[in-house]
Amino acid sequence: MSSDIDNIFDKAAKGKSLIKNDQALKIDYVPEKLPFREQEEKTLAQVLSTTFRSARPSNLFLFGEPGTGKTAVVRKVVEKLEKKAKELKTNVKVVNVNAKGASTAYKVLYEIAEYIGLNQEDKTKRVPFTGLSIGEATSRILQFIQKKELSVILVIDEIDSLVDKSGDDILYSFTRANQQMIEGGFIALIGISNSLDFKDKLDPRVRSSLSEEEMVFKPYTIDQLREILHERSKIAFNHGAISEGAVNLCSAMAGREHGDARKAITLLRVAAELAERENAVKVDEKHVRAAQEKIEKNAPYDVLKDAPTHMKLVVLAIAKTKDPYTGDVYDTYTSLCRHLEQEPLTQRRVTQMISRLDLLGIVATDVVSQGRYGRSQKIRIKIPLATVKEALKEDFASLID
DNA sequence: ACTCCACAGGAATAACCGGGCG
DNA sequence: CGCCCGGTTATTCCTGTGGAGT
Numbered sequence: 001m002s003s004d005i006d007n008i009f010d011k012a013a014k015g016k017s018l019i020k021n022d023q024a025l026k027i028d029y030v031p032e033k034l035p036f037r038e039q040e041e042k043t044l045a046q047v048l049s050t051t052f053r054s055a056r057p058s059n060l061f062l063f064g065e066p067g068t069g070k071t072a073v074v075r076k077v078v079e080k081l082e083k084k085a086k087e088l089k090t091n092v093k094v095v096n097v098n099a100k101g102a103s104t105a106y107k108v109l110y111e112i113a114e115y116i117g118l119n120q121e122d123k124t125k126r127v128p129f130t131g132l133s134i135g136e137a138t139s140r141i142l143q144f145i146q147k148k149e150l151s152v153i154l155v156i157d158e159i160d161s162l163v164d165k166s167g168d169d170i171l172y173s174f175t176r177a178n179q180q181m182i183e184g185g186f187i188a189l190i191g192i193s194n195s196l197d198f199k200d201k202l203d204p205r206v207r208s209s210l211s212e213e214e215m216v217f218k219p220y221t222i223d224q225l226r227e228i229l230h231e232r233s234k235i236a237f238n239h240g241a242i243s244e245g246a247v248n249l250c251s252a253m254a255g256r257e258h259g260d261a262r263k264a265i266t267l268l269r270v271a272a273e274l275a276e277r278e279n280a281v282k283v284d285e286k287h288v289r290a291a292q293e294k295i296e297k298n299a300p301y302d303v304l305k306d307a308p309t310h311m312k313l314v315v316l317a318i319a320k321t322k323d324p325y326t327g328d329v330y331d332t333y334t335s336l337c338r339h340l341e342q343e344p345l346t347q348r349r350v351t352q353m354i355s356r357l358d359l360l361g362i363v364a365t366d367v368v369s370q371g372r373y374g375r376s377q378k379i380r381i382k383i384p385l386a387t388v389k390e391a392l393k394e395d396f397a398s399l400i401d
Numbered sequence: 402a403c404t405c406c407a408c409a410g411g412a413a414t415a416a417c418c419g420g421g422c423g
Numbered sequence: 424c425g426c427c428c429g430g431t432t433a434t435t436c437c438t439g440t441g442g443a444g445t
Contacts, residue, residue: 104430131421133428283417308432349433351409365408371443374407 001212017238018276018283020113024234024236027262030075035231036224037069038213044077047213048188051081051092051151056186059175059210059281063193064217067260070192071157073217077152078190091185092151093117099162105170108139108162118144135338138170142177152187159191175209220259225251228261229268237272243284246271267291300362300383304391310345312392313337314353316399318363318379319388325368325376326351336399354379 023029034041037235050057062070076187078094085092095115097108113119113127118141125144145152154174156162162170174187191210220228250271254264267285270291275283304315317333318324330347337344354377355364366378382390389400 106429128421130419131428131431136428140432345432346434347408348410348435352433355410367441369443370407371441372404372406372445374405375439375441375442376406376408 001256018241018280019236019239019272020238021236024232025265025272027266029077030072031232031235033231034069034076034221035228037073037217040069040073040217041077044073045080047177048077048081048153051153051188052084052088052090054151057188058368059189059191060213060215061191061193061211062217063195065258065260066194067155067218067254067262067264068217068219069261070217074155074157074190074192077098078155081153090151091149092153094153094155096155096157099159105162106132106134107135108156108170109134109141112154113137113141113144116141116144116150133366134170138173143174145187148185150185152185152370153190154187155192157192158194159192160195171210172206175206220255220261222251222255222259223258225255225261225264225380229264230293232265232266236268237283239380241282242268242272243282245285246283246288249285253288253292266295270294297384297387300360301387301391303360304362304388305394309342309395310349311353311357312343312395313340314350315357315362315381315388316392316396318354318381319385322380326354326379327376329354329379339399340396351377 019025026029044060047060048057064070064076073084075096078096082092082094087138093116095112099108110127110129119126125140127140132140144150155183159171171189171191174189177187189210226247229251232244233247246268250264250267254260254267267288268291269285272283274290274294275287280287304312307315312338314329314333317329317336320336321328321332326347330350333350334344354363358365362381362383364380364382366380367375369375393400
């Protein structure tokens with residue numbers, strides 16, 4: 001046991017660990033070179049270059065499946081732009097918001113205010129953490145931009161979740177603001193979206209002004225993924241610390257659905273962590289497989305573990321009901337509630353939770369019509385029962401058999 | 402061809418919370 | 424302090440519907 005520990009220390013001391021640069025395997029790492037995206041980089045840079053002529057660049061709209069390099073391309077180009085802007089001492093501000101991370105529209109506005117320096121600058125017209133109406137916050141931001149004659153590049157990642165949450169009003173006011181701010185500053189919007197049909201959800205006016213310029217990111221092919229991983233492992237790993245087979249397997253696994261580079265790299269990272277932990281000399285296929293398993297198992301476990309009580313009860317009810325349809329599940333759920341002396345929620349709420357669980361990937365639902373016997377949802381649990389038990393045993397030890 | 406089950410899932414509304422504002 | 428604002432959870436009420444049984 002203690003020799004293991006010694007081993008770890010020895011290895012670390014000798015600098016013999018597998019990983020040379022762990023940053024390079026993080027999801028938000030942007031490498032110097034983005035293979036197969038040179039064209040996109042160029043186009044983006046072209047569009048944004050008008051900033052230096054003090055003109056507003058076209059709004060830009062990027063889509064593509066997750067892990068196709070949208071965010072990476074934008075980050076890279078925008079970083080360079082910022083650097084250049086600093087050299088030239090222009091008033092360019094780049095704002096990066098991830099709409100998914102910021103849980104509400106208001107938080108998005110708050111972050112924008114932080115980034116452009118409004119909140120440091122002006123005490124009476126700042127955008128506080130909460131308390132203002134959306135409209136007031138928006139207009140304070142716009143006024144500040146105009147007053148300071150800022151050139152703002154506003155990057156909104158996962159823009160679809162912003163619109164889902166609070167509609168396109170904000171986007172509308174931003175795009176419209178541009179038409180009014182002929183003098184002074186401007187906002188150029190860069191929207192990034194994973195879903196291709198997102199545009200249909202928008203108000204036509206917003207749609208046309210948001211996508212003055214569009215770019216579609218195609219999924220990577222398996223060969224391309226391999227190349228990407230190859231490049232990345234050169235940065236991340238010490239020489240010989242990763243086998244060819246591991247790289248190939250990662251790319252194959254990540255490419256199975258659609259070429260998702262993020263998934264491929266996460267896979268590689270977790271595999272490397274596992275390999276390090278067991279003191280292996282190099283990362284190979286076995287670790288990749290283990291990593292895959294770990295990733296699949298862990299995500300739902302975490303969600304479930306700190307879900308609200310009734311959500312857990314619903315999951316438990318689904319697990320306990322055999323051949324679960326909504327009605328049966330609701331029955332078991334109410335009896336579970338009685339058992340725990342909890343007031344049961346309405347069926348409406350429970351169906352909402354089930355569709356939420358569907359979204360989270362914990363269950364799968366199918367609307368099935370059984371003719372005479374009505375129309376209902378057939379529910380399947382997508383994660384292993386053991387995981388469910390593990391996640392819920394703290395709360396309902398007595399109910400789990 | 403018609404009926405009618407057993408729900409799905411939208412809309413309106415209420416209750417509550419956290420947090421700034423005057 | 425009470426008030427406003429937006430978010431989230433939950434309820435109530437509702438309209439819509441695929442297809443087995445008749």
